[in-house]
Amino acid sequence: MKFLVILICLTVNYLWLRDFDRFDDGWFFRFRCKLEAFTSDLEDRFFSVWLLSTAAIYLLPILILMLLLLLAEGAVYGLFTMLIHILVLLIAFDRTQPGKLAKEFVSKWKEGDMEACVLYLQQELPSGEVLDVEDEYSLSEYFNKQLSYRFFEKMFVMFFWYLISGPIGVLACYITYQMRDSHEEQQSGQQLDLIKNILMVLEWLPLRLLALTFSLAGNFVRCFENLQKTFWASGRDVENAELLYRYARGALSGLINRQDDEEEIEQINDQSLSESRAAAVAEIAALQGLLERSQAIWLSLLALITIFGLSPM
Numbered sequence: 001m002k003f004l005v006i007l008i009c010l011t012v013n014y015l016w017l018r019d020f021d022r023f024d025d026g027w028f029f030r031f032r033c034k035l036e037a038f039t040s041d042l043e044d045r046f047f048s049v050w051l052l053s054t055a056a057i058y059l060l061p062i063l064i065l066m067l068l069l070l071l072a073e074g075a076v077y078g079l080f081t082m083l084i085h086i087l088v089l090l091i092a093f094d095r096t097q098p099g100k101l102a103k104e105f106v107s108k109w110k111e112g113d114m115e116a117c118v119l120y121l122q123q124e125l126p127s128g129e130v131l132d133v134e135d136e137y138s139l140s141e142y143f144n145k146q147l148s149y150r151f152f153e154k155m156f157v158m159f160f161w162y163l164i165s166g167p168i169g170v171l172a173c174y175i176t177y178q179m180r181d182s183h184e185e186q187q188s189g190q191q192l193d194l195i196k197n198i199l200m201v202l203e204w205l206p207l208r209l210l211a212l213t214f215s216l217a218g219n220f221v222r223c224f225e226n227l228q229k230t231f232w233a234s235g236r237d238v239e240n241a242e243l244l245y246r247y248a249r250g251a252l253s254g255l256i257n258r259q260d261d262e263e264e265i266e267q268i269n270d271q272s273l274s275e276s277r278a279a280a281v282a283e284i285a286a287l288q289g290l291l292e293r294s295q296a297i298w299l300s301l302l303a304l305i306t307i308f309g310l311s312p313m
Contacts, residue, residue, distance in 0.1 A: 002163060003306040005082060006299070009089045013097065028178045032057055050191045058175055065171055088167040092158045092174040098151045098291070102284055105143055109277065114139060121146070140280035144287055148248050149241035151291045152210060153177060153203070159298060160206040173202055203240050210294060211247040217293040218251025226250040252286050 039053040065088070072080035101124060108116045117139060133139040161169035179195045208231060215223035226247055233243065 001078070001082060001085070002166075003302050005085045005089065006159060006162070006302065008086055009093070010299075012086075012090065013093055025178060028175070029182065031061075032179075032182070035060070048190075051194075054179075054191055054194060057179070058172065061175060062168060062171055065167060069167070085162075085167050088170050088174075089158065089162060092170050093154055098147055098154075099288065101150070102147055102288055106281055106284060109140075109281065112277070117143075136277060136280070140283070144248075144284060145241055145245040147284070148245050148287060148291065152207070152244055155295065156210050156298070157203060157206045160209070161202065163302070176202060199240075200234060204234060207240055207244060210244070213294040213297050214247050214251035214290065217297060218248075218255055218290055219253045222250040222253040223247055248287060248290060251290055252283070255286060 035056050036053045039049050039056065065084075068084055069081060072084055075081070105117060105120060108120055114133075114136060118133065121143065133142060157173055158170050161173050165172075176195060176198050179191075180199060208227065211223065211227045215227065230238075230243060230246070
């Protein structure tokens with residue numbers, strides 16, 4: 001069933017909702033504010049109020065989901081259960097699809113307006129961080145890193161934990177990312193540390209598996225060498241977004257300047273773009289291709305697992 005659920009979600013995501021933002025994440029922010037306001041009244045009775053509120057933020061949605069799954073179990077030959085799985089996955093997907101994000105960024109990039117590119121990224125980044133970029137190269141590097149990481153956290157992480165623990169795991173990942181993306185001034189230092197530690201656990205294995213997939217979908221030698229050097233890297237000093245982009249660049253090494261990319265660069269140059277900006281557009285296209293090929297590999301492996309019954313689906 002899980003393979004079918006993933007295929008349905010990808011079909012809905014890429015065809016029906018291709019150019020539209022989907023579910024509003026504002027409900028989580030309102031839910032969290034009300035819950036933290038309630039637990040703040042218990043500050044005199046409990047020493048670690050932040051821990052109590054964090055546990056409640058995780059447990060209440062998960063318990064509601066478990067209740068819904070229990071009520072839907074066996075109903076209409078499992079159709080209601082499948083619909084719940086599909087809904088949870090669609091909610092967990094990115095509000096702005098990576099393909100749409102890249103398309104709109106490239107459109108502004110071709111116009112040569114760096115300020116418009118920066119404002120666009122500030123609007124799209126969930127944390128609302130202020131970008132500090134010095135030139136076009138650093139801006140394109142930053143965008144590529146964010147594009148690959150968003151694709152990773154909204155697709156590959158969700159798929160991995162869905163296969164391991166079903167919609168409960170997906171919801172736990174979704175809550176963790178929503179907690180991280182809230183403005184830091186609204187969180188205590190201890191709560192932020194806890195969320196970062198949870199993310200390190202959630203992302204560690206999917207990140208290594210995706211790096212191995214990159215090596216199969218791109219330059220095997222360069223990517224696998226990077227993976228070997230950093231396989232056991234973890235801790236606060238390791239930024240997963242930077243590590244993932246390092247793997248992606250290794251996989252793309254020697255592949256970006258292929259004949260078709262050179263023709264694309266020449267075509268872009270005809271539109272009065274500088275050579276460096278045209279090369280950046282080609283790199284974004286190559287990165288998108290790498291991520292899409294990696295997703296196809298994951299789906300193919302999942303199909304084989306499902307067909308041969310190597311895992312209870």
